[in-house]
Amino acid sequence: MKNLVLVFLALVGFAFTSNAQEKKKKNAKHDIEVLGNCDMCKKRIEKAAYAIKGVKSAEWHSEDQTLHVIIDENKTSTTVICEAVAKVGHDTGEVRATDEDYAALHTCCVYERKAE
Amino acid sequence: MKNYILLFFCVLFQYTQAQETISGKVVDKNNKPLEFALISWKDTEIGAEADAQGNFTLEFVPDAILQVSYVGFELMEISTFPNKENLIITLKSEQALDELVIKTTRKSTTRSHTSNTNTMTMNSAELLKAACCNLAESFETNPAIDVNFSDAISGSKQIKMLGLTSPYILIAEENIPTVRGASQAYGLSFVPGTWVESIQVTKGAGSVVNGFESISGQINTELIKPANDIPFYLNLFGSTDSRFEVNTHLNHKLNDKWSSTLFVHGNARVSKNDMNHDGFLDNPLGSQINVMNRWQYIDQENGLVAFLSARYMKDEKQTGEVDFDKKRDKGTTNLWGSEINTEKFDANAKIGYVFPDMPFQSIGWQNSFSYHNQKSYFGLNEYNISQRSFYSNLIFSSIISNTLHKFSTGLNFVYDNYGEDVFNYTAQNYDRTDNSVGAFFEYTYDNADNFALVLGGRVDNSNRLGLFVTPRLHLRYNPWEDAVIRASVGRGKRIANIFAENQYLFASSRQFNINYADGKAYHMDPEIAWNYGVSFSQGFHFLGKKAEIGFDFYRTDFQNQIVVDLDQSARTVDFYNLDGKSYANSFQVDLSYNLAKHLNLRAAYKYYDIKTTYKSGNLERPLQAKNRVFVNLEYQTHETDKGGSWKFDATWNWLGKQRLPYTGDNLAQNQLGQNTNPFSTINAQVTKIFSDRFEIYVGGENMTNYQQNRVILGADDPFGSNFDSTMIYAPIFGQMYYAGLRFKIK
Numbered sequence: 001m002k003n004l005v006l007v008f009l010a011l012v013g014f015a016f017t018s019n020a021q022e023k024k025k026k027n028a029k030h031d032i033e034v035l036g037n038c039d040m041c042k043k044r045i046e047k048a049a050y051a052i053k054g055v056k057s058a059e060w061h062s063e064d065q066t067l068h069v070i071i072d073e074n075k076t077s078t079t080v081i082c083e084a085v086a087k088v089g090h091d092t093g094e095v096r097a098t099d100e101d102y103a104a105l106h107t108c109c110v111y112e113r114k115a116e
Numbered sequence: 117m118k119n120y121i122l123l124f125f126c127v128l129f130q131y132t133q134a135q136e137t138i139s140g141k142v143v144d145k146n147n148k149p150l151e152f153a154l155i156s157w158k159d160t161e162i163g164a165e166a167d168a169q170g171n172f173t174l175e176f177v178p179d180a181i182l183q184v185s186y187v188g189f190e191l192m193e194i195s196t197f198p199n200k201e202n203l204i205i206t207l208k209s210e211q212a213l214d215e216l217v218i219k220t221t222r223k224s225t226t227r228s229h230t231s232n233t234n235t236m237t238m239n240s241a242e243l244l245k246a247a248c249c250n251l252a253e254s255f256e257t258n259p260a261i262d263v264n265f266s267d268a269i270s271g272s273k274q275i276k277m278l279g280l281t282s283p284y285i286l287i288a289e290e291n292i293p294t295v296r297g298a299s300q301a302y303g304l305s306f307v308p309g310t311w312v313e314s315i316q317v318t319k320g321a322g323s324v325v326n327g328f329e330s331i332s333g334q335i336n337t338e339l340i341k342p343a344n345d346i347p348f349y350l351n352l353f354g355s356t357d358s359r360f361e362v363n364t365h366l367n368h369k370l371n372d373k374w375s376s377t378l379f380v381h382g383n384a385r386v387s388k389n390d391m392n393h394d395g396f397l398d399n400p401l402g403s404q405i406n407v408m409n410r411w412q413y414i415d416q417e418n419g420l421v422a423f424l425s426a427r428y429m430k431d432e433k434q435t436g437e438v439d440f441d442k443k444r445d446k447g448t449t450n451l452w453g454s455e456i457n458t459e460k461f462d463a464n465a466k467i468g469y470v471f472p473d474m475p476f477q478s479i480g481w482q483n484s485f486s487y488h489n490q491k492s493y494f495g496l497n498e499y500n501i502s503q504r505s506f507y508s509n510l511i512f513s514s515i516i517s518n519t520l521h522k523f524s525t526g527l528n529f530v531y532d533n534y535g536e537d538v539f540n541y542t543a544q545n546y547d548r549t550d551n552s553v554g555a556f557f558e559y560t561y562d563n564a565d566n567f568a569l570v571l572g573g574r575v576d577n578s579n580r581l582g583l584f585v586t587p588r589l590h591l592r593y594n595p596w597e598d599a600v601i602r603a604s605v606g607r608g609k610r611i612a613n614i615f616a617e618n619q620y621l622f623a624s625s626r627q628f629n630i631n632y633a634d635g636k637a638y639h640m641d642p643e644i645a646w647n648y649g650v651s652f653s654q655g656f657h658f659l660g661k662k663a664e665i666g667f668d669f670y671r672t673d674f675q676n677q678i679v680v681d682l683d684q685s686a687r688t689v690d691f692y693n694l695d696g697k698s699y700a701n702s703f704q705v706d707l708s709y710n711l712a713k714h715l716n717l718r719a720a721y722k723y724y725d726i727k728t729t730y731k732s733g734n735l736e737r738p739l740q741a742k743n744r745v746f747v748n749l750e751y752q753t754h755e756t757d758k759g760g761s762w763k764f765d766a767t768w769n770w771l772g773k774q775r776l777p778y779t780g781d782n783l784a785q786n787q788l789g790q791n792t793n794p795f796s797t798i799n800a801q802v803t804k805i806f807s808d809r810f811e812i813y814v815g816g817e818n819m820t821n822y823q824q825n826r827v828i829l830g831a832d833d834p835f836g837s838n839f840d841s842t843m844i845y846a847p848i849f850g851q852m853y854y855a856g857l858r859f860k861i862k
Contacts, residue, residue, distance in 0.1 A: 047564065056515060
């Protein structure tokens, strides 16, 4: 019985120490403006972001037209994400989608573009 | 003339052929159709109105601007058309109308399409539909759980899921398993319903995080959180079976980090009822006092949340012959009587930490201590059990490269010290100490679109179960819109606490026979079962109203089970290791439909095929209806400005015939048939909500007044060999009516 408690406490200690080593830049939060409409857009935008190595979390909300990401800055950057998202047809703060990629969107996803 | 007409038609025909059209659908941002929206070409007379589903077809005018308008939405102008069919036009709501509050009534029971398990969440509104008042009675309006009729001895209701009794369900309170061991039989009645914020009912194998014991499903209750609680709450209840309840909550927020709620519950059943004139009480006299103090600490900036709670409960019940006097008749054969007195104390601490720069990574640590002491006698049978438990669970959750791949891992430790004394023909003692330590890992893949997989496993080392592995798997797939397919497989293992779980059988002349098999659990082996399940549900619109249909099938296959055999003889109950097959198949179809504004229907049909190899052959599980039908209707009038409304709720339950255990060796007048007759019951409730502060309710249970005709076998000779008060398959008490009120200070 005593041994079990000891083993348990030792493992608890281990679990705490093992993830005490985190560097700031490994988890950088960024908000990126991404235009879109609907749930289909949300899936497409997040899928494009997740396909990039170094993107840990990507959540897009239509209300604020913003993609909230947490990235490992050693591996990727917001520019890379903007390029990838634009590639699937969505205008972003940094990179604008090509007209061909925009035209290829599903009809319900045809969001209003901002003037260039 | 004829030729002219022909020519005219030809021209018309050609004209319509040549005319190009544009068609599509107008929706809001939630894809809800905007019926009768106006679509027109700017600066032309050409326009159309969408139909009730928002669909429209209109002549196409090249180089013109299409205008789409709808009250409360911004005018939309479209000038480029990549294609002209199946356009989906999403209108944005007008900002100026911000102050218009649109209320949608949330369904009181919800089933998520994105959850990975077949889980129904019942919120507090659903709990209010039940007559009364504790957790055991909260499932009357939920088709996933069958509520059995309370027996005359304990007065508490037992629940079943997938046709299996509550020991096979993992019942947790805020993810700490609570109703287990000594509290298995009555534990649900020790949680007052008003303390509960929501209940999650999960069918099939559960998550490995909460342990290895769950077999048919999991029930988790979330209690009211002090940080979200209102300053004062009062609930009073009284019923025609002379049961009275009081619930009050007092909440205080000390500062923006600390808050606390004091919960006080008391109930009593004060007068003796014998509606069927068999000389025995229909439900026990009793009282309960239950007090909990709960503290919550929140520090959002640093990602810390903590809960501390302490609770004390004392419950007393007395039943038996109407004239039984416990001081005079206890331990004698003057009159048959029974008392069950339980005292319970528990304290728990939970702390959660979310890494501020990594919201996907967290650590949680739960610790709980509980003490449970039950002293009871049933005629000359005596049953005393105490349990001291300590539970600790440490969970670390994070991601693998990104949040599509999540995992939870951790360790837990369970310690149970039981003192168990049984007097049933002979005195027996089963004091024991159980402990187990385990490690678990659960991986979740979710493609953020239409597929998810949860793969979990745990390794435990227990002094009585040995070293073993528990695997669990869940899959979810959304093949098309509003549809979800789920599958689950899992293994569960547990020690049957045969006396605690079957203590109602003490209220009979039966002798408890344990067939020794050299095992470590009452000389028998642990129970092991696999559970497999598939479910499909589809949301759709029928006649413009929302509907959902669901099918599910679950199979539980026991590799070993402690068989509780009532069929050897009416004189004994035999416990032995399964030698043969034991399975429980359950099939359910359920439909929910919004019949009209504010009027909802929920209906379910359930089929159970539960068979076990008994010593006398393969038999259906006794006292289990093969077929059950459930229908619930709810209606709420439109809310007034002050928040007032009326609520109506009615539930109809139909139970098919149930197999009765063998009674052939009783005297002729104490023999029962092979099966019971089918019957149905109706429960209904009306609530008048005056404002968001005050409401009153009245209701009735078993309004069809169905009563089991013979409740107690051998009632005329309760110390004789034919005595048995455990064959309960229908309501004992006839119609029951109740009234209550709820008062809140916000």
